Every structure is written in C-alpha cells, then in structure tokens.
Amino acid sequence: MNIDKIKNDPRLPKHMGIIIDGNGRWAKSRGLPRSAGHKAGSDNLKKQIEFLFDLGVKNLSLYCFSSENWKRPEQEVDYLMQLFDEMLDEYKKDYIDRDVKIIISGDLSDERLPINVRTKAKELIDITSGKTSNILNLCINYGGRQEILKAVSELAQSGEEINEKTFEKHLYTYGMLPLDFIIRTSGEKRSSNFLPWQATYSEWEYPKKCWPSFSKRDMIKAIKSFMSRNRRFGGLNKNEKKNNN
Ligand code: IPE
Ligand code: IPE
Ligand code: MG
Numbered sequence: 001m002n003i004d005k006i007k008n009d010p011r012l013p014k015h016m017g018i019i020i021d022g023n024g025r026w027a028k029s030r031g032l033p034r035s036a037g038h039k040a041g042s043d044n045l046k047k048q049i050e051f052l053f054d055l056g057v058k059n060l061s062l063y064c065f066s067s068e069n070w071k072r073p074e075q076e077v078d079y080l081m082q083l084f085d086e087m088l089d090e091y092k093k094d095y096i097d098r099d100v101k102i103i104i105s106g107d108l109s110d111e112r113l114p115i116n117v118r119t120k121a122k123e124l125i126d127i128t129s130g131k132t133s134n135i136l137n138l139c140i141n142y143g144g145r146q147e148i149l150k151a152v153s154e155l156a157q158s159g160e161e162i163n164e165k166t167f168e169k170h171l172y173t174y175g176m177l178p179l180d181f182i183i184r185t186s187g188e189k190r191s192s193n194f195l196p197w198q199a200t201y202s203e204w205e206y207p208k209k210c211w212p213s214f215s216k217r218d219m220i221k222a223i224k225s226f227m228s229r230n231r232r233f234g235g236l237n238k239n240e241k242k243n244n245n
Contacts, residue, residue: 012055013181015057015181016057016182017061017063017194020185023038025186035079038080044212051216052219053134059134065080067146085120088121099133100128101131103125105138105139105140105142105147117140121138143193144197148197151170167197168197178198181203181204182195182203185211186209187208188206203231
C-alpha cells in the first residue's frame, strides 16, 4: 500500500463523511453479540480517524448514532451510550494537545442522552474550539431532516434574509469545508438521514465490508476511486468547454 503517493495530494477529499455500518452483521457472522461489533467498530474508528488526518483529509464527519437509532432495543442503545462516554474520554486525552477542533452534530439537549455524554461532549467542544488544522464532526443523535428544520426555525426567528449562505450558518457543519466524499460500509446504498443538505454534490462509495473489518487498505482504495472521478457540479470541465462547438 503506497500511502506516500497520495499523502497531501490536492485531489484528496477535503471533507469526508463516513456512515459507519455493519457492526451488528460483523458480530453476527462471528457468533458474537452486537455489542462486540460496536466495540470493534469504535476501535476501528479511532484508527481510521488518525489515518485520515495523517493522510491530509482536513475535515471528517462520522455518523455514530442517528435520531432514528433510538428505535433499537434498550440494551443496545445503553451499550452505545456507554461506548460514546468512553470515546469522549479517550478523544479528550488524544486530542487535547493536537490542533483538531471537535464538534458534535445532533441534539445535545435531548434528555434521552445520558447526562455524562452531554456534559463530556460539551466540554470537548469547548476545549477544542480554538483549534484550526482539522475538524472532527461526531454525528451523535443526528438527523438530517431535524437539522434542516432547526436551521429553518432559527433563520425565521432571526429575521435575516433567506438564502443558502444565511441558511448554512444555522447548520451544525457551519465552518466546515464542502462535503466531498461519503463512504457507507456494509454494502447498503442509502443515506439514512445523513447530512442531506451538505451531501447534494458529494461523491459516494459503498464498499461491501462491514465497518469493523474495513481496513486502511480499503480506505485507500475508496479514496483512490474518489480521486479518479470527474466532478462537474452541473457545469463542464475545462477541456470539455474547449470542444464545445
Ligand atoms: C452501525 O452498525 C452502527 C450504528 C448504526 C450505531 P449497525 O449496528 O447498523 O450494524 P448492522 O447494520 O445491524 O449490521
Ligand atoms: C445509519 O445506519 C446510522 C448510523 C450509521 C449511525 P443504520 O444501520 O441505523 O441505518 P438503516 O436503519 O439501515 O437505514
Ligand atoms: Mg446498520
């Protein structure tokens, strides 16, 4: 795997989203409880974040828990909350001395979230708020439709003119770079309420592997696919314009 060849390549995605999927199936296929899949998934997440920042990806948005995931059995939700609690402690240790700003997309005022998770999340946002090199966006209790409604109601209350720029100021992702590329593991091909406004011009990749077994090599393969694509944003590329007669 030749990482040096693409490290800091200008064609790398600047903002990448990951829909972490397949933790449960990974565990099931090994005869393990779903919780073991979530634990393995969170270990892989930590490795992949390090890897992607080191590669030169500036911003990351990670879908960890959707506003629809409350429908899962109580025992599974409780385990996920316990994992987030541990994750927030670990990330605090890991990122305190690094130039990474951590933000949370999702409703942190929701009382279904354990108080420890809410407090630790707010603390982490606070202590990293002045950092500038990278942004790590953890989507916890996040739903895209809910985010759009939140932005609409804040904008209506502010009395500001309504346009894309003023609207975006009220999204959780305000200040992040455009979302270039989204990976959803486990072969599912749907967005499940992930960043609908931000994803309008994102490129997508749906690798078959479940998240806990998605390796750095798999990540490179997906990124290389992104780098080879021809993005037009509704227009034409330079050489296409030249031959446009
Ligand atoms: C992703 O894995 C983790 C979360 C959604 C929290 P899943 O738990 O959705 O795993 P599958 O889709 O059941 O295999
Ligand atoms: C999407 O995965 C949510 C997260 C990755 C946090 P799900 O596994 O919950 O999505 P569906 O239910 O298959 O659409
Ligand atoms: Mg799933």
